[in-house]
Amino acid sequence: VTTTHAKLMLRALSGEITERPPFWLMRQAGRYLPEYRATRAEAGNFLDLCYNPKLAEEVTLQPLRRYGMDAAILFADILLIPDALGQPLDYLEGEGPVLDPIRSAKDLSALNLENIHTTLEPVYETVSRLSSSIPSECTLIGFAGAPWTVATYMVEGRGSKDYVNIKKWMYGDPVGFSTLIDIIVDATIAYLLKQVEAGAEVVQIFDTWAGVLPDNEFRKWVLGPTKRIVEGLRRHHPDLPVIGFPKGVGGNIISFVEETGVTAVSLDTGTPLDWAARNVQTKIPVQGNLDPILLVQGGEAMENRIIEIINRMSTAPFIFNLGHGIIPQTPPEHVGALSKLIRNGSTS
Ligand code: 1CP
Numbered sequence: 652v653t654t655t656h657a658k659l660m661l662r663a664l665s666g667e668i669t670e671r672p673p674f675w676l677m678r679q680a681g682r683y684l685p686e687y688r689a690t691r692a693e694a695g696n697f698l699d700l701c702y703n704p705k706l707a708e709e710v711t712l713q714p715l716r717r718y719g720m721d722a723a724i725l726f727a728d729i730l731l732i733p734d735a736l737g738q739p740l741d742y743l744e745g746e747g748p749v750l751d752p753i754r755s756a757k758d759l760s761a762l763n764l765e766n767i768h769t770t771l772e773p774v775y776e777t778v779s780r781l782s783s784s785i786p787s788e789c790t791l792i793g794f795a796g797a798p799w800t801v802a803t804y805m806v807e808g809r810g811s812k813d814y815v816n817i818k819k820w821m822y823g824d825p826v827g828f829s830t831l832i833d834i835i836v837d838a839t840i841a842y843l844l845k846q847v848e849a850g851a852e853v854v855q856i857f858d859t860w861a862g863v864l865p866d867n868e869f870r871k872w873v874l875g876p877t878k879r880i881v882e883g884l885r886r887h888h889p890d891l892p893v894i895g896f897p898k899g900v901g902g903n904i905i906s907f908v909e910e911t912g913v914t915a916v917s918l919d920t921g922t923p924l925d926w927a928a929r930n931v932q933t934k935i936p937v938q939g940n941l942d943p944i945l946l947v948q949g950g951e952a953m954e955n956r957i958i959e960i961i962n963r964m965s966t967a968p969f970i971f972n973l974g975h976g977i978i979p980q981t982p983p984e985h986v987g988a989l990s991k992l993i994r995n996g997s998t999s
Pocket of ligand 1: 857
Protein backbone atom coordinates (compact mmCIF):
# COMPACT_ATOMS: atom_id res chain seq x y z
CA VAL A 652 0.00 0.00 0.00
CA THR A 653 1.32 3.48 -0.80
CA THR A 654 -0.06 6.68 0.70
CA THR A 655 0.58 10.36 0.57
CA HIS A 656 0.80 10.88 4.33
CA ALA A 657 4.02 12.06 5.89
CA LYS A 658 2.99 11.19 9.44
CA LEU A 659 3.91 7.71 10.67
CA MET A 660 0.64 7.26 12.59
CA LEU A 661 -1.53 8.15 9.58
CA ARG A 662 0.55 5.90 7.35
CA ALA A 663 -0.03 2.91 9.63
CA LEU A 664 -3.75 3.72 9.84
CA SER A 665 -3.97 3.83 6.06
CA GLY A 666 -2.67 0.27 5.90
CA GLU A 667 1.06 0.80 5.40
CA ILE A 668 3.71 -1.33 7.08
CA THR A 669 5.98 1.35 8.52
CA GLU A 670 9.77 1.21 9.11
CA ARG A 671 9.04 1.18 12.85
CA PRO A 672 5.65 1.14 14.53
CA PRO A 673 4.26 4.56 15.46
CA PHE A 674 3.60 4.71 19.21
CA TRP A 675 1.48 6.55 21.72
CA LEU A 676 0.16 5.41 25.10
CA MET A 677 -3.37 5.45 26.44
CA ARG A 678 -3.50 7.95 29.35
CA GLN A 679 -0.09 9.30 28.32
CA ALA A 680 -0.99 12.55 30.12
CA GLY A 681 -1.70 11.97 33.77
CA ARG A 682 -0.72 11.59 37.37
CA TYR A 683 2.52 9.60 36.77
CA LEU A 684 4.06 12.90 35.54
CA PRO A 685 5.04 15.50 38.17
CA GLU A 686 4.36 18.34 35.70
CA TYR A 687 0.81 17.01 35.24
CA ARG A 688 0.24 17.03 39.00
CA ALA A 689 1.47 20.63 39.11
CA THR A 690 -0.83 21.80 36.29
CA ARG A 691 -3.77 19.92 37.79
CA ALA A 692 -3.17 21.67 41.13
CA GLU A 693 -3.10 24.99 39.30
CA ALA A 694 -6.42 24.22 37.58
CA GLY A 695 -8.23 23.35 40.83
CA ASN A 696 -10.35 20.30 40.17
CA PHE A 697 -10.24 17.83 37.31
CA LEU A 698 -13.26 19.23 35.41
CA ASP A 699 -11.77 22.73 35.55
CA LEU A 700 -8.66 21.29 33.93
CA CYS A 701 -10.70 19.62 31.16
CA TYR A 702 -12.55 22.89 30.43
CA ASN A 703 -9.46 25.15 30.52
CA PRO A 704 -8.08 25.19 26.93
CA LYS A 705 -4.65 26.57 27.87
CA LEU A 706 -4.06 24.09 30.69
CA ALA A 707 -5.62 21.14 28.83
CA GLU A 708 -3.32 21.96 25.90
CA GLU A 709 -0.36 22.10 28.28
CA VAL A 710 -1.00 18.66 29.82
CA THR A 711 -1.56 17.15 26.36
CA LEU A 712 1.87 18.43 25.30
CA GLN A 713 3.73 17.33 28.46
CA PRO A 714 4.33 13.67 27.50
CA LEU A 715 5.29 14.69 23.94
CA ARG A 716 8.06 16.96 25.24
CA ARG A 717 9.55 14.14 27.28
CA TYR A 718 9.04 11.17 25.00
CA GLY A 719 8.15 12.34 21.46
CA MET A 720 5.15 10.13 20.92
CA ASP A 721 3.90 9.87 17.33
CA ALA A 722 0.40 10.93 18.40
CA ALA A 723 -1.07 13.39 20.89
CA ILE A 724 -4.42 12.58 22.46
CA LEU A 725 -6.67 15.45 23.44
CA PHE A 726 -6.79 15.85 27.20
CA ALA A 727 -10.43 15.50 28.27
CA ASP A 728 -12.57 12.71 29.75
CA ILE A 729 -15.29 10.41 28.47
CA LEU A 730 -17.69 11.77 31.11
CA LEU A 731 -17.82 15.28 29.64
CA ILE A 732 -20.75 14.00 27.56
CA PRO A 733 -23.00 13.27 30.57
CA ASP A 734 -21.88 16.61 32.03
CA ALA A 735 -22.85 18.42 28.80
CA LEU A 736 -26.19 16.56 28.71
CA GLY A 737 -26.96 18.05 32.12
CA GLN A 738 -26.23 15.15 34.48
CA PRO A 739 -24.43 16.49 37.57
CA LEU A 740 -20.84 15.13 37.71
CA ASP A 741 -18.02 15.39 40.20
CA TYR A 742 -14.57 13.82 40.54
CA LEU A 743 -13.77 12.89 44.11
CA GLU A 744 -10.13 12.79 45.21
CA GLY A 745 -8.90 9.19 45.33
CA GLU A 746 -12.31 7.85 44.24
CA GLY A 747 -12.91 8.91 40.65
CA PRO A 748 -16.08 10.09 38.95
CA VAL A 749 -19.43 10.35 40.77
CA LEU A 750 -22.73 11.20 39.02
CA ASP A 751 -26.38 11.51 40.12
CA PRO A 752 -27.52 8.18 38.65
CA ILE A 753 -30.17 7.83 35.94
CA ARG A 754 -31.96 4.55 36.62
CA SER A 755 -34.99 4.35 34.34
CA ALA A 756 -36.73 5.89 31.32
CA LYS A 757 -38.53 8.46 33.48
CA ASP A 758 -35.16 9.98 34.47
CA LEU A 759 -34.27 10.67 30.83
CA SER A 760 -36.20 13.94 30.68
CA ALA A 761 -33.36 15.49 32.71
CA LEU A 762 -31.02 15.10 29.72
CA ASN A 763 -30.83 17.80 27.06
CA LEU A 764 -29.13 17.20 23.71
CA GLU A 765 -29.71 20.72 22.38
CA ASN A 766 -27.10 22.63 24.34
CA ILE A 767 -24.13 20.27 24.60
CA HIS A 768 -21.76 22.49 22.61
CA THR A 769 -22.18 25.33 25.11
CA THR A 770 -20.50 23.17 27.74
CA LEU A 771 -18.09 21.48 25.32
CA GLU A 772 -16.85 24.60 23.48
CA PRO A 773 -13.61 24.80 25.55
CA VAL A 774 -12.74 21.25 24.44
CA TYR A 775 -12.99 22.29 20.79
CA GLU A 776 -10.74 25.25 21.56
CA THR A 777 -8.19 22.87 23.13
CA VAL A 778 -8.21 20.78 19.94
CA SER A 779 -7.80 23.86 17.80
CA ARG A 780 -4.84 25.11 19.86
CA LEU A 781 -3.21 21.66 19.74
CA SER A 782 -3.57 21.38 16.00
CA SER A 783 -1.10 24.25 15.66
CA SER A 784 1.12 23.53 18.68
CA ILE A 785 1.95 19.82 18.30
CA PRO A 786 5.10 18.89 16.35
CA SER A 787 4.53 18.59 12.59
CA GLU A 788 5.24 14.84 12.54
CA CYS A 789 2.77 14.18 15.37
CA THR A 790 -0.87 13.14 14.76
CA LEU A 791 -3.71 14.66 16.81
CA ILE A 792 -6.24 12.15 18.19
CA GLY A 793 -9.67 13.21 19.44
CA PHE A 794 -11.79 10.80 21.42
CA ALA A 795 -15.05 9.93 23.14
CA GLY A 796 -16.33 7.09 25.26
CA ALA A 797 -18.51 4.51 23.52
CA PRO A 798 -22.22 4.72 24.43
CA TRP A 799 -22.21 1.50 26.47
CA THR A 800 -19.24 2.54 28.62
CA VAL A 801 -20.52 6.11 29.10
CA ALA A 802 -23.95 4.68 30.03
CA THR A 803 -22.39 2.46 32.73
CA TYR A 804 -21.25 5.59 34.59
CA MET A 805 -24.54 7.43 33.94
CA VAL A 806 -26.61 4.58 35.37
CA GLU A 807 -24.33 3.20 38.10
CA GLY A 808 -23.31 6.72 39.16
CA ARG A 809 -19.64 5.68 39.50
CA GLY A 810 -17.22 2.94 38.49
CA SER A 811 -18.81 -0.48 39.01
CA LYS A 812 -17.80 -4.10 39.64
CA ASP A 813 -20.97 -5.95 38.66
CA TYR A 814 -23.06 -3.51 36.55
CA VAL A 815 -26.26 -4.62 38.29
CA ASN A 816 -28.23 -1.39 37.83
CA ILE A 817 -27.47 -0.87 34.16
CA LYS A 818 -28.01 -4.56 33.32
CA LYS A 819 -31.32 -4.66 35.19
CA TRP A 820 -32.52 -1.71 33.12
CA MET A 821 -31.13 -3.18 29.88
CA TYR A 822 -32.75 -6.60 30.46
CA GLY A 823 -35.99 -5.30 32.03
CA ASP A 824 -36.76 -2.37 29.71
CA PRO A 825 -34.67 -2.64 26.54
CA VAL A 826 -36.81 -0.07 24.72
CA GLY A 827 -36.41 2.58 27.43
CA PHE A 828 -32.72 1.76 27.73
CA SER A 829 -32.25 2.14 23.97
CA THR A 830 -33.46 5.74 24.31
CA LEU A 831 -30.53 6.47 26.64
CA ILE A 832 -28.08 4.82 24.22
CA ASP A 833 -29.59 6.78 21.29
CA ILE A 834 -29.10 10.08 23.15
CA ILE A 835 -25.44 9.22 23.79
CA VAL A 836 -24.93 8.14 20.16
CA ASP A 837 -26.30 11.47 18.88
CA ALA A 838 -24.29 13.52 21.38
CA THR A 839 -21.12 11.58 20.55
CA ILE A 840 -21.44 12.08 16.80
CA ALA A 841 -21.97 15.83 17.29
CA TYR A 842 -19.06 16.02 19.77
CA LEU A 843 -16.60 14.13 17.58
CA LEU A 844 -17.58 16.06 14.43
CA LYS A 845 -16.74 19.29 16.28
CA GLN A 846 -13.39 17.84 17.36
CA VAL A 847 -12.61 16.92 13.74
CA GLU A 848 -13.64 20.38 12.51
CA ALA A 849 -11.30 21.86 15.15
CA GLY A 850 -8.35 19.78 13.88
CA ALA A 851 -8.49 16.21 15.23
CA GLU A 852 -7.04 13.95 12.51
CA VAL A 853 -8.11 10.61 14.03
CA VAL A 854 -10.71 9.70 16.65
CA GLN A 855 -10.67 6.83 19.12
CA ILE A 856 -13.81 5.40 20.73
CA PHE A 857 -13.09 3.92 24.18
CA ASP A 858 -15.38 1.01 25.14
CA THR A 859 -13.65 0.04 28.36
CA TRP A 860 -16.53 -2.04 29.72
CA ALA A 861 -17.67 -3.75 26.48
CA GLY A 862 -16.39 -7.05 27.88
CA VAL A 863 -19.09 -7.45 30.54
CA LEU A 864 -21.87 -8.20 28.01
CA PRO A 865 -23.04 -11.57 26.67
CA ASP A 866 -22.73 -11.74 22.89
CA ASN A 867 -26.38 -10.99 22.01
CA GLU A 868 -26.32 -7.86 24.18
CA PHE A 869 -22.83 -6.97 22.89
CA ARG A 870 -24.38 -6.88 19.44
CA LYS A 871 -27.19 -4.51 20.55
CA TRP A 872 -25.29 -2.11 22.80
CA VAL A 873 -21.72 -2.18 21.45
CA LEU A 874 -21.74 -3.17 17.76
CA GLY A 875 -24.88 -1.28 16.72
CA PRO A 876 -24.15 2.05 18.45
CA THR A 877 -20.47 2.01 17.39
CA LYS A 878 -21.48 1.37 13.78
CA ARG A 879 -23.93 4.28 13.89
CA ILE A 880 -21.25 6.61 15.25
CA VAL A 881 -18.78 5.56 12.53
CA GLU A 882 -21.45 6.09 9.86
CA GLY A 883 -22.46 9.45 11.33
CA LEU A 884 -18.86 10.66 11.22
CA ARG A 885 -18.14 9.31 7.73
CA ARG A 886 -21.21 11.04 6.26
CA HIS A 887 -19.29 14.27 6.77
CA HIS A 888 -15.70 12.98 6.67
CA PRO A 889 -15.56 9.87 4.45
CA ASP A 890 -11.84 9.28 5.06
CA LEU A 891 -11.70 9.93 8.80
CA PRO A 892 -9.65 7.22 10.58
CA VAL A 893 -11.58 5.82 13.56
CA ILE A 894 -9.92 3.53 16.11
CA GLY A 895 -12.15 1.25 18.19
CA PHE A 896 -11.20 -0.07 21.63
CA PRO A 897 -13.68 -2.76 22.69
CA LYS A 898 -11.86 -3.89 25.82
CA GLY A 899 -12.20 -7.41 27.13
CA VAL A 900 -14.46 -8.76 24.38
CA GLY A 901 -12.41 -11.85 23.41
CA GLY A 902 -13.56 -13.41 20.12
CA ASN A 903 -16.31 -10.79 19.73
CA ILE A 904 -13.58 -8.48 18.44
CA ILE A 905 -13.96 -10.23 15.07
CA SER A 906 -17.57 -9.13 14.57
CA PHE A 907 -16.59 -5.71 15.93
CA VAL A 908 -13.99 -5.37 13.16
CA GLU A 909 -16.24 -6.81 10.46
CA GLU A 910 -19.39 -4.86 11.27
CA THR A 911 -18.65 -1.45 12.80
CA GLY A 912 -16.56 0.05 9.99
CA VAL A 913 -13.69 1.13 12.26
CA THR A 914 -10.35 1.79 10.53
CA ALA A 915 -8.24 0.13 13.22
CA VAL A 916 -8.75 -1.66 16.51
CA SER A 917 -6.92 -1.47 19.83
CA LEU A 918 -6.13 -4.81 21.51
CA ASP A 919 -6.34 -5.25 25.28
CA THR A 920 -3.52 -6.99 27.15
CA GLY A 921 -5.27 -10.36 27.22
CA THR A 922 -5.64 -10.72 23.46
CA PRO A 923 -3.24 -13.42 22.16
CA LEU A 924 -0.82 -11.88 19.64
CA ASP A 925 -0.67 -14.84 17.26
CA TRP A 926 -4.43 -15.11 17.19
CA ALA A 927 -4.83 -11.36 16.61
CA ALA A 928 -2.20 -11.38 13.85
CA ARG A 929 -4.05 -14.15 12.03
CA ASN A 930 -7.67 -13.16 12.65
CA VAL A 931 -7.73 -9.39 13.15
CA GLN A 932 -4.62 -7.84 11.63
CA THR A 933 -5.35 -9.55 8.32
CA LYS A 934 -8.48 -7.34 8.15
CA ILE A 935 -7.45 -3.95 9.56
CA PRO A 936 -4.46 -2.29 11.31
CA VAL A 937 -4.17 -3.09 15.01
CA GLN A 938 -2.89 -1.17 18.01
CA GLY A 939 -1.74 -2.42 21.42
CA ASN A 940 -1.19 -4.29 23.71
CA LEU A 941 1.64 -4.02 26.29
CA ASP A 942 0.56 -4.76 29.86
CA PRO A 943 0.57 -1.34 31.61
CA ILE A 944 2.01 -3.07 34.69
CA LEU A 945 5.15 -3.95 32.71
CA LEU A 946 5.61 -0.20 32.42
CA VAL A 947 5.56 -0.03 36.22
CA GLN A 948 8.08 -2.88 36.42
CA GLY A 949 10.45 -1.67 33.66
CA GLY A 950 13.82 -3.33 32.99
CA GLU A 951 14.29 -6.57 31.11
CA ALA A 952 10.77 -7.89 31.65
CA MET A 953 9.34 -4.81 29.95
CA GLU A 954 11.98 -4.64 27.22
CA ASN A 955 11.67 -8.31 26.26
CA ARG A 956 7.92 -8.06 25.90
CA ILE A 957 8.12 -4.83 23.86
CA ILE A 958 10.50 -6.55 21.45
CA GLU A 959 8.29 -9.62 21.31
CA ILE A 960 5.21 -7.53 20.47
CA ILE A 961 7.04 -5.57 17.77
CA ASN A 962 8.53 -8.69 16.22
CA ARG A 963 5.23 -10.52 16.18
CA MET A 964 3.03 -7.68 14.92
CA SER A 965 5.23 -5.73 12.50
CA THR A 966 4.64 -7.85 9.41
CA ALA A 967 1.31 -6.02 8.95
CA PRO A 968 0.13 -2.47 9.81
CA PHE A 969 0.73 -1.92 13.53
CA ILE A 970 0.63 0.89 16.10
CA PHE A 971 2.41 0.29 19.40
CA ASN A 972 0.38 1.09 22.53
CA LEU A 973 -0.63 -0.37 25.89
CA GLY A 974 -3.49 -2.80 26.47
CA HIS A 975 -5.07 -0.22 28.82
CA GLY A 976 -4.10 3.16 30.32
CA ILE A 977 -0.85 4.08 32.13
CA ILE A 978 -1.35 3.88 35.90
CA PRO A 979 -0.23 6.62 38.31
CA GLN A 980 2.52 4.46 39.94
CA THR A 981 4.45 4.26 36.63
CA PRO A 982 8.04 5.59 36.92
CA PRO A 983 8.46 8.24 34.17
CA GLU A 984 11.92 6.86 33.24
CA HIS A 985 10.34 3.55 32.21
CA VAL A 986 8.28 5.42 29.62
CA GLY A 987 11.56 6.97 28.44
CA ALA A 988 13.12 3.52 28.02
CA LEU A 989 10.08 2.34 26.05
CA SER A 990 10.28 5.34 23.76
CA LYS A 991 14.00 4.80 23.05
CA LEU A 992 13.52 1.09 22.44
CA ILE A 993 10.75 1.64 19.91
CA ARG A 994 12.53 4.51 18.19
CA ASN A 995 16.12 3.20 18.13
CA GLY A 996 15.84 -0.50 18.85
CA SER A 997 17.76 -0.04 22.14
CA THR A 998 17.20 1.72 25.49
CA SER A 999 20.51 3.64 25.49
O1 1CP B 1 -6.04 13.83 37.64
C1 1CP B 1 -6.87 13.03 38.08
O2 1CP B 1 -6.95 12.68 39.28
C2 1CP B 1 -7.92 12.46 37.18
C3 1CP B 1 -7.53 11.17 36.53
C4 1CP B 1 -8.09 11.17 35.13
C5 1CP B 1 -7.38 11.46 33.96
C6 1CP B 1 -5.93 11.81 33.81
C7 1CP B 1 -9.44 10.93 34.78
C8 1CP B 1 -10.58 10.67 35.71
N1 1CP B 1 -9.55 11.07 33.41
C9 1CP B 1 -8.32 11.40 32.87
C10 1CP B 1 -8.02 11.71 31.46
C11 1CP B 1 -8.52 10.80 30.42
N2 1CP B 1 -9.56 9.91 30.54
C12 1CP B 1 -8.03 10.75 29.09
C13 1CP B 1 -7.00 11.76 28.59
C14 1CP B 1 -6.08 11.56 27.57
C15 1CP B 1 -4.92 10.59 27.77
O3 1CP B 1 -5.09 9.40 27.48
O4 1CP B 1 -3.81 11.04 28.12
C16 1CP B 1 -8.76 9.74 28.44
C17 1CP B 1 -8.58 9.24 27.01
C18 1CP B 1 -9.70 9.23 29.35
C19 1CP B 1 -10.71 8.22 29.03
C20 1CP B 1 -11.48 7.57 30.12
N3 1CP B 1 -12.01 8.13 31.26
C21 1CP B 1 -11.91 6.22 30.07
C22 1CP B 1 -11.64 5.28 28.91
C23 1CP B 1 -10.26 4.75 28.89
C24 1CP B 1 -9.83 3.95 30.07
O5 1CP B 1 -8.82 4.32 30.67
O6 1CP B 1 -10.48 2.92 30.37
C25 1CP B 1 -12.66 5.96 31.24
C26 1CP B 1 -13.31 4.65 31.65
C27 1CP B 1 -12.73 7.17 31.99
C28 1CP B 1 -13.47 7.38 33.27
C29 1CP B 1 -12.57 7.92 34.31
N4 1CP B 1 -12.15 9.22 34.35
C30 1CP B 1 -11.28 9.39 35.40
C31 1CP B 1 -11.15 8.13 36.05
C32 1CP B 1 -10.33 7.89 37.28
C33 1CP B 1 -11.93 7.22 35.34
C34 1CP B 1 -12.02 5.72 35.56
C35 1CP B 1 -12.88 5.34 36.72
C36 1CP B 1 -13.11 3.84 36.76
O7 1CP B 1 -12.11 3.09 36.87
O8 1CP B 1 -14.26 3.42 36.67
